[in-house]
Amino acid sequence: MKLMQHLATAALALGVATGAMAADKTKVGFIYVGPIGDGGWTHEHNTARLAVEEHFGDQVETTFVESVPEGADAERAITQMALGGADLIFTTSFGYMDPTINVAAKFPNVKFEHATGYKRADNVSTYSARFYEGRAVEGLLAGKMTKSNIIGYIGSFPIPEVIRGINSAYIQAKKVNPDVQFKIVWAYTWFDPAKEADAAKVLIEQGADVILQHTDSTAPQAAAQEKGNVFTFGQASDMIEYAPAPRISSIIDNWGPYYIERTQAIIDGTWTSTDTWAGIGAGMVGIGEITDAVPADVKEAALALKDSIASGAYHPFTGPLNKQDGSAWLAEGETADDGTLAGMNFYVEGIEGSIPQ
Amino acid sequence: MDLSSINPILLLASLMVAATPVLFAALGELIVERAGVLNLGVEGMMITGAVAGFIVAVETGSPTMGFIGAAVAGALLSMLFALLTQVFLANQVASGLALTLFGLGLSALLGQGYVGVKPPSTPKLDLGMLTDLPVIGRILFVHDAMVYVGLLLAVAIWFFLARTRAGLILRAVGENHDAAHALGYKVVRIRFAAIAFGGACAGLGGAYLSLVRVPQWTEGMTAGIGWISLALVVFASWKPGRVVMGAYLFGGVNVLQLNLQAAGAAIPVEYLAMSPYLITIIVLVIMSADRSRAPASLGRPFHASH
Structure with missing residues (x-):
């Protein structure tokens, strides 16, 4: 003492x-x-x-x-x-x-x-x-790039920030690929490379061929590289060392x-x-280079989406959108207000599973 | 819920990989503690092993050299702890904690140029016929050599402690160092050797993380696995067999809960996330209801003049 x-x-x-x-x-x-x-x-x-x-x-x-x-x-x-x-x-x-x-x-x-x-x-x-603006671009790329139609998502903690990202990515993925399915794993950590790698491997074993992560290390990238034929996105940082594949693009925090x-x-x-x-418009969220592993037309579509979000012409949460339970959330053409987004605690319609409370 | 998407063969196979880092570190610490020394620096030695193994493997292109380098680095670092606690009689708890902090800092420094580098891949052991066995072969015989080294090490440690004279001496030093000293055994020398062994094992466990399980170098990548190994030794009542069981249970439930989550099992995720810790503790506590106890001299300083 x-x-x-x-x-x-x-x-x-x-x-x-x-x-x-x-x-x-x-x-x-x-x-x-x-x-x-x-x-x-x-x-x-x-x-x-x-x-x-x-x-x-x-x-x-x-x-x-x-x-x-x-x-x-x-x-x-x-x-x-x-x-x-x-x-x-x-x-x-x-x-x-x-x-x-x-x-x-x-x-x-x-x-x-x-x-x-x-x-x-x-x-x-x-x-x-x-970040959800960047997630929308990722969602579009993921929906286009998946062959198994299963997209893995490594969540950290079930907080609005992360849920928003899942919803935003799902909405765009679903739009370009109606058969898409999200498998979500909660790691309950922001940083634990071994656990993040395990989560990525589990998702890949269960058929996912695109992995989105909301945890902080590059371990899922390494796991995906090891398995091959799996695409990932840099999270928070460019993670360019894993380009051109598995990392096909990234969200960069500036x-x-x-x-x-x-x-x-x-x-x-x-x-x-x-x-x-x-967001993207103000430069606080950057989209990392989309690599050549992505076909040119898909890349073009992703960049177009990015530009329309940046200019404010398009909001990633634009109606018609329902909540997971089928209840109406946003009417046709309506966009989500910041208050709802900041406290988001529900999945949009189509995502399976429930949010840990 | 669609449990059919879980492939039990892949699940069991990845369980073995997930358990190996903890297994190595815990086996090493078991020997250290059976010699009567409490080294809380496992996390620091693991992360140093992780970075040293990574660097050696990248520079030489050989994962084997990497693992050897990791063991050497872990042992070297542990010698710092041995010097402080066995020669200068510093407090073991404080020295161990300091070793962890030192290891984390040192590894971050050493690893600066290695972030984002891809290590040479560790080959799977070619077991020929065995791998072709249905089911069993694809669970048990598809791994790299280190998975088997870990299991063999557990058997060797059990044999050493229970069946050899040297093991008996090590245990004597851990139970009552004064008596062992009176009998003419070199207590300090034996503890140095035990600490070095513990450091080497922790280093191997760390390198398994950075070379096989993840495989990459990231600062702080052990993220608490060393502490779990420490706890495991206690819950396993300082018995190698139970350490193996605990490590596999922990690794197994961890992989299983991730699988259940991905498959959308109707169990609340919170319970799944805590399950590896809970189940491992409960099982090992129930098992330790027999009269097993800690080595009597654990954590007590020894000097020949006392």
């Missing part, structure tokens, strides 16, 4: 010391859910952090903590960062929502930015990207411009609590 006390004192002293030293610099902290080398989600957040460093140079100092578990431990990590003198803290995973709100209440002078959540406060902004903008607001003293939700 004594040792723990000493350590705690030392940590506190260290925190105070660095806090004092960095008084003249704007200090920006990042909390990551996976390692920065995951090749996916956290990798992109870290790339954006480096972009902030490069943009501001000596004006700004950044720190990060990686592989922070969602839940109680996150609160400790965020508190530590706030104690360390951070002016702005980005908490980059859905599960940090309540911890961020809790810590923010204790540090009214520190600004917080929580990714993909829906709870805000005076010093907590939320931001997310409309957080850099947003992080720079928000850091600038801190420096200028203009920061306010906002809710940002940007």
Whole structure:
């Protein structure tokens, strides 16, 4: 116990010391859910952090903590960062929502930015990207590319973010291929390469020849490559090292411009609590190169869909759409409102299985 | 629900692959703990083995060299722990935790240039006639050599502990190091050897992940498997047979639950997701209702002058 006390004192002293030293610099902290080398989600957040460093140079100092578990431990990590003198803290995973709100209440002078959540406060902004726009493009490609008509989907946690992606992909896949069927596996982790690889293998063994993933590592890509004749998509990051096959395209998260903008607001003293939700049009969601494994006409259709979403001409959730139980959701030509999308907890008609509650 | 989409042969075959990393790491830790040392650094040694094996395999083009490299790297790293705990008498729990943190950091550093690289594929062992056996052949005899090495290792460890003089000495050191010392056995030397063996096994388990099961290098890719191996040793009451059973049960239920999910079984996914942990713990706890217990000197520091 004594040792723990000493350590705690030392940590506190260290925190105070660095806090004092960095008084003249704007200090920006990042909390990551996976390692920065995951090749996916956290990798992109870290790339954006480096972009902030490069943009501001000596004006700004950044720190990060990686592989922070969602839940109680996150609160400790965020508190530590706030104690360390951070002016702005980005908490980059859905599960940090309540911890961020809790810590923010204790540090009214520190600004917080929580990714993909829906709870805000005076010093907590939320931001997310409309990944579902990218999912629509993936869905079209998947529906066209599958020969077995079975598409595997590796989900992480059954949260609106992930469910939205499944629905969006399914709607487009169904449109171009009425016989398509989705097999969904929940991994209950954002990052566990062995489990993600197992999930991919199971889906392939059960007949899937296109795999979509909503987990952060490149393990499903490796599993698909090993099995051969299976197509995948890069998730969060380009994952170009698996191109031209199995990876035939990707959704790329581009957080850099947003992080720079928000850091600038801190420096200028203009920061306010906002809710940002940007998509392909604003450049927050990128579609990675569609490889030559995809026939030219399919590629063209996918790019056309991408462009129409980017320009706002088409919304991936456009009626007529029914919910899974057959009840009407969107009428002909009607588009989903952001509130419904943000809290989406139902499958659209045609998807089999139920969402874990 | 369409359970017919689950192919039992493929399921059982992938079970063996899924169980192997845990099996290696847990067998190594079993020897370490039977020698009276608690090394919580399994996760760190596994991930170091994973990256070292990957690097060696990529550079030499030979998975065999990769596995050897992984074993060496795991053993080397464990020597750091041995030095701290056996020579400088540092606290074993703290040193083990530190080893895990160190291993995770070191592996991330070493592996930087290897993200996205494809390792040479580990060949399936050619068992000729055996593989052609109906059903059984396609479950049991379609794997790479390491799957069988893991099982043989379990048998060898059982034989070593139960039937050899050296095994008896190792157990004596773990049960009562003062008595073993009084009898003239080199307690520290024996524990060094046990820790090195544990490190080598953890390294092999890690390399199996990065070279066969996934196969790729990703930072932090063990994602807690080392901790599961540690728990498994305890629940298996420090018995090699039960470690094999536990590892296969854990791997098996894990693959099965993913299969059931994909097939759309009418069981809530939450229960499926927790089932590998739950079932493994329940079965092993029931089995350990006999009077098996931890080695008496487990985790206690030893110095000849005491």
